[in-house]
Amino acid sequence: xxxxxxxxxxxxxxxxxxxxxxxxxxxxxxxxxxxxxxxxxxxxxxxxxxxxxxxxxxxxxxxxxxxxxxxxxxxxxxxxxxxxxxxxxxxxxxxxxxxxxxxxxxxxxxxxxxxxxxxxxxxxxxxxxxxxxxxxxxxxxxxxxxxxxxxxxxxxxxxxxxxxxxxxxxxxxxxxxxxxxxxxxxxxxxxxxxxxxxxxxxxxxxxxxxxxxxxxxxxxxxxxxxxxxxxxxxxxxxxxxxxxxxxxxxxxxxxxxxxxxxxxxxxxxxxxxxxxxxxxxxxxxxxxxxxxxxxxxxxxxxxxxxx
Amino acid sequence: xxxxxxxxxxxxxxxxxxxxxxxxxxxxxxxxxxxxxxxxxxxxxxxxxxxxxxxxxxxxxxxxxxxxxxxxxxxxxxxxxxxxxxxxxxxxxxxxxxxxxxxxxxxxxxxxxxxxxxxxxxxxxxxxxxxxxxxxxxxxxxxxxxxxxxxxxxxxxxxxxxxxxxxxxxxxxxxxxxxxxxxxxxxxxxxxxxxxxxxxxxxxxxxxxxxxxxxxxxxxxxxxxxxxxxxxxxxxxxxxxxxxxxxxxxxxxxxxxxxxxxxxxxxxxxxxxxxxxxxxxxxxxxxxxxxxxxxxxxxx
Numbered sequence: 001x002x003x004x005x006x007x008x009x010x011x012x013x014x015x016x017x018x019x020x021x022x023x024x025x026x027x028x029x030x031x032x033x034x035x036x037x038x039x040x041x042x043x044x045x046x047x048x049x050x051x052x053x054x055x056x057x058x059x060x061x062x063x064x065x066x067x068x069x070x071x072x073x074x075x076x077x078x079x080x081x082x083x084x085x086x087x088x089x090x091x092x093x094x095x096x097x098x099x100x101x102x103x104x105x106x107x108x109x110x111x112x113x114x115x116x117x118x119x120x121x122x123x124x125x126x127x128x129x130x131x132x133x134x135x136x137x138x139x140x141x142x143x144x145x146x147x148x149x150x151x152x153x154x155x156x157x158x159x160x161x162x163x164x165x166x167x168x169x170x171x172x173x174x175x176x177x178x179x180x181x182x183x184x185x186x187x188x189x190x191x192x193x194x195x196x197x198x199x200x201x202x203x204x205x206x207x208x209x210x211x212x213x214x215x216x217x218x219x220x221x222x223x224x225x226x227x228x229x230x231x232x233x234x235x236x237x238x239x240x241x242x243x244x245x246x247x248x249x250x251x252x253x254x255x256x257x258x259x260x261x262x263x264x265x266x267x268x269x270x271x272x273x274x275x276x277x278x279x280x281x282x283x284x285x286x287x288x289x290x291x292x293x294x295x296x297x298x299x300x301x302x303x304x305x306x307x
Numbered sequence: 308x309x310x311x312x313x314x315x316x317x318x319x320x321x322x323x324x325x326x327x328x329x330x331x332x333x334x335x336x337x338x339x340x341x342x343x344x345x346x347x348x349x350x351x352x353x354x355x356x357x358x359x360x361x362x363x364x365x366x367x368x369x370x371x372x373x374x375x376x377x378x379x380x381x382x383x384x385x386x387x388x389x390x391x392x393x394x395x396x397x398x399x400x401x402x403x404x405x406x407x408x409x410x411x412x413x414x415x416x417x418x419x420x421x422x423x424x425x426x427x428x429x430x431x432x433x434x435x436x437x438x439x440x441x442x443x444x445x446x447x448x449x450x451x452x453x454x455x456x457x458x459x460x461x462x463x464x465x466x467x468x469x470x471x472x473x474x475x476x477x478x479x480x481x482x483x484x485x486x487x488x489x490x491x492x493x494x495x496x497x498x499x500x501x502x503x504x505x506x507x508x509x510x511x512x513x514x515x516x517x518x519x520x521x522x523x524x525x526x527x528x529x530x531x532x533x534x535x536x537x538x539x540x541x542x543x544x545x546x547x548x549x550x551x552x553x554x555x556x557x558x559x560x561x562x563x564x565x566x567x568x569x570x571x572x573x574x575x576x577x578x579x580x581x582x583x584x585x586x587x588x589x590x591x592x593x594x595x596x597x598x599x600x601x602x603x604x605x606x607x
Contacts, residue, residue, distance in 0.1 A: 017501055024503040028415055031407030035429050035477070038470050042439060045446040103342030111336050112343070122597075123347045129524075129593065130353070131531020133560045134582050137567045141575055142356045168349050175346070199325070201332030222434065229436025231534035232560075236567055256438050256534065263441070263538045269450065281442045285435065292434035 046285055049278030056272055062279060068242035068258070070276050071265075077276060079283060081242040085159070085252035086228050086284075089238060092163025092248055093170055093227040098220055100167075101174025105216075108175065109182035110204045121176075128172035136236030139165040144237065157239025157251035165237065166230050170223040177222065177299075181215020182208050214298050221295035225288045231256040255284045357586070361579025369580060373546035374562065378573035383581050386562035388548035389461065389541070390530065390588075393558055396465030397472070397529055402522055405473050406511075409480035409518075414506050433474035440471040441538025449539050457553025459540035464556065467535050472525040479521020483514040516603030520596045527592040531585065533560035559585045 054062070057077045065078015104124070108117055143161040148154050185208050193203035209216070231254075239251035240261050253261070259277045267273045372382030416422040444467030448456050456463045487510050495505040511518075541557050549556045559581055566578035 021501050021503050024506075025415055028407045028411035031404050032411035032416065032425055034404060034408060034470075035425060035432060035473065038432060038443070038473070039428050041447055042435065042443050045443055046439075049446065100342045100345050103339045104346060107336070107339035107343040111339060120343050120347060123350055126590070126593065127346050127350050129527060129531075129589065130350075131533065131560055131585065131589070133531065133533045133564050133567070134353070134357070134586070137563065137575075137578055137582060138353050138356060140567060141360065141579075142352070168346070171346055175343075199328050199332045201335045202328065205335070225434060226436075229438070231436070231438045232564060235534075236564065256436065259438055259442070260534055260537055263445070263540065278442060278446075281439055285439050288434065288436055288439075289431065292431055296430060 042285065046278055046282040049275050050282045052270075053272065053275035053279040056275075057279075066244050068253075070273050071262075075272070077279075079255075079280065081244040082253055082255045082258050082280060083283070084244050084246065085238070085242070086254040086256070086287075088159050088246055088248065088252060089163045089166055089230070089234055089254055090224050090227040092160060093167035093230075094220070094224055096164055096167025097171040097174050097223055097227075101171045101219070101223070102178055102216065104171070104175040105178035105182060106204055106209070109179045110200070110208065124172040124175055127168065128176075130169075131232075132169065132230060133232040133236070135165040135169055136233040139233060139237035151249060154249045155239070155251050157237065157241070158249050159238050159252045160248040162234045162238035163248065165233050166227045169230065169233065170226050173223045173226060174219045177219035178212070178216045181212035181219070184215070185211045214301055218295045218298035221291050221298065225291035225295065228254075228291070229256065229284065229288050231260060235260050255280050259284075354586075357579050357582045360576050361581070361583050364576050364580035365583060369577075374565075378571070378577055381574075381577055383559065383562055383584065385545050385548050386557050386559045386581070387584070389556035390558045392461050392549050392552075392556060393464055393468065393536075394526060394530055396462065396552060397468045398522070398526060400465060401469040401472055401476055401525070404469070405476035405522070405525075406480050406518060408473070408477045409484055410506055410511075412477070413481050413484040414502065414510065429474045429477055433478065437471055437532055438534040438538060440467055441535030443467070443470070444535060444539045459555055460553045461549050461556040462552035463539050464536050464541055464558075465552070467539055468529045468532055471532065471535060472529045475528065476522055476525040479525065480514070480518045483517025483521060484510060486517060487513045516599055520600045523592050523596040523599070527589050527596070530589055530592070531560055533558075533564055536561055537564070559588075 062077055062079050064080070065076055066080050067076035067078050068081045069076045104120070108120060112120065139161040140156075143164055144154070144156060144158065147158075147161060151160075154160065189207055189211055190203055193207035198207065234254045235257045238254065238257065240253050240257060241251040242253040242258070243250055245252065258280055262273055262277045265273075368380065369382045370387070371384055372380060373385050374383075375381040412422065412425060416425070444463060448463035448466045449458050452463075456466065491509050491513065492505055495509045500508070536558055541555075541561050545555060545557050563578050563581045563585065566574045566581065569575070
């Protein structure tokens with residue numbers, strides 16, 4: 001009976017086991033690194049091509065110019081019309097989504113009987129999952145013709161219809177994040193409100209809503225950021241006319257819509273039109289990133305209060 | 308005397324302004340109910356609009372023909388095939404990557420700055436507009452790696468969309484892994500299992516239904532993505548179905564965009580019909596995810 005082959009095979013098994021453990025660790029760590037690589041990739045690509053763009057167009061002209069005519073002569077690269085277009089759509093969307101979303105959140109969190117809630121919550125989730133190109137179709141073929149009955153002079157492409165559907169699109173985000181925030185308000189606060197003689201309405205609006213305020217505000221910021229980044233609905237419904245206006249009846253162009261317009265055309269790599277989508281993309285990325293970081297900072301602050 | 312007593316009781320139990328305050332409360336509740344039902348109503352109108360416009364166009368020709376200049380002869384075959392190709396590749400790429408990243412973050416990563424950075428980064432990536440991923444895909448997968456991916460190919464599209472849904476998928480997988488109680492891990496270690504054996508034989512099988520639910524929901528988001536695919540140049544008019552991952556392609560949402568942006572009514576109806584197909588695919592994926600969640604949800 002020689003024990004050495006046995007112990008050798010055990011040792012072999014153990015060392016192959018540790019080798020495998022090490023291998024797995026490397027693999028999963030690499031997978032975790034993919035997200036970092038993605039971010040680095042986005043930043044490098046946007047900055048790299050934008051540098052090429054800003055060699056030809058001064059950043060001052062880009063950020064302060066009021067004319068955006070890159071696709072015909074004379075070319076002007078003032079991004080303000082695109083920025084104004086994005087802001088206009090986001091403002092209309094916010095005017096729809098904030099009251100409706102907040103109302104839905106208060107109803108779901110404070111009033112809804114279990115059965116009603118079981119219908120409304122999943123429906124809002126479906127609403128959030130509808131592809132944006134479908135919303136674009138809806139705006140173009142249903143909302144705009146409907147609005148044209150009431151608003152004379154409304155174009156086939158207009159910022160209003162686009163803003164309305166984008167509002168519907170981001171409404172579920174506000175409803176669900178705000179409801180989470182209200183749900184996290186401790187019961188003791190509500191009971192305190194009732195003990196002071198408050199009605200349900202007073203407790204909901206003067207105790208729960210203020211207590212959840214930072215979560216609610218965070219949901220607004222995140223929703224507006226999503227509205228600014230929204231693309232296909234805006235491309236279909238708001239048109240392709242860079243227009244420095246805040247008149248919602250007019251056709252406008254957003255930053256996202258411009259990027260799509262250029263990629264639909266036959267723009268050669270390396271041309272200034274091609275580079276301009278990276279400059280606009282960089283601006284879009286910075287605006288949405290700043291809003292997201294700010295929004296989530298708000299959320300975290302509120303979590304620390306009650307968790 | 309009794310009357311005065313009753314009047315006093317009434318006054319004590321309901322001070323005069325309470326009635327008014329309660330009435331305000333009821334009105335407010337109604338307003339909130341209307342806003343909550345508003346979303347449901349919009350969804351109903353949207354679905355009705357699409358069905359009325361498009362249902363009549365769902366026939367054999369529609370499913371078996373390529374797009375055409377003549378609306379009655381146009382179909383979605385290449386777009387449908389492209390969508391199936393794209394989604395299959397996205398699932399193959401994003402599922403293993405996402406689960407591995409989630410395993411790393413939940414089971415392997417040390418608590419510390421690196422983990423915090425990766426976690427914050429994933430949350431931020433989830434908020435990046437999809438068109439920015441399109442720009443990334445255009446520069447990296449179409450141009451720099453064009454030799455490998457075939458340029459404006461279904462593979463480039465799949466890689467781009469995979470990066471887009473990874474944050475959502477990772478977060479969902481992390482939640483599923485976190486829901487597996489530590490007692491399971493401790494029992495496994497107690498029997499002498501290594502980390503990977505514990506993860507592979509105990510954590511992952513228990514987390515799988517949750518991971519699958521999250522994956523399907525992420526994929527259902529991907530199936531409607533349009534803008535990033537336009538960026539990387541998924542063609543809007545092709546008459547063939549892709550034969551391999553390096554072939555050119557188009558997808559349903561792009562076909563819908565193409566038809567919807569034409570002024571003729573017939574093309575709009577085709578767009579509506581294609582939307583019905585897209586929504587049926589999307590909603591069945593959602594239903595599958597919900598069924599999985601309910602069927603395999605465990606209470607520990």
